[in-house]
Amino acid sequence: QSVLTQPPSASGTPGQRVTISCPGSSSNIGRNTVNWYQQFPGTAPKLLIYTNNERPSGVPDRFSGSKSGTSASLAINGLQSEDEADYYCAAWDDSLNGHVFGTGTKVTVL
């Protein structure tokens, strides 16, 4: 079972702002950087945000990440229909000596 518990779902209408929380602990988010992945059904995950708030080339700037203490969040500003996907946070965990993923959040555009 994951140590990063995300809300199972989030939704919004086109143009709205949606945020996804990723609460962790001092052994993972509190000490290490957070990454976010986007996954569409039947496809491999894609790196969306790395090092807490950096976007890889090609990722729209409506996606943003933040981290404070032992918690992180992903925001989608100006939600679009193509943003319907599953989103996972991830971080290294010093206690487990391994990467941990969040439980995942399914974003629905109403």
Added chain:
Amino acid sequence: QVQLVQSGAEVKKPGASVKVSCKASGYTFISYDINWVRQATGQGLEWMGWINPNSGNTGYAQNFQGRVTMTKSSSIDTVYMELSSLRSEDSAMYYCTRGRPASFDHWGQGTLVTVSS
């Protein structure tokens, strides 16, 4: 462009082993770790471990210690993940992914492993 191409789907019986390959191209193979992540149908992502293609050093998630072995063949820019003592709960899509190192920036297409008697 960076590509990770995995071997094809496998069907195994309980108790057997499976070995999945991941061939890298488009970058210097020994410069980045390769990690393995699996995902059961309808479930979340689970990290399994990493291998350094240069040194061959590995690190495995506690859940897989003793059952997983990751190896590499530098001559053909390929890494392998072998999982033994398979059980039905190991049925999943298995992905290889390149480590940046702290994030995973490129992913293979996935290999579906089905464990069934």
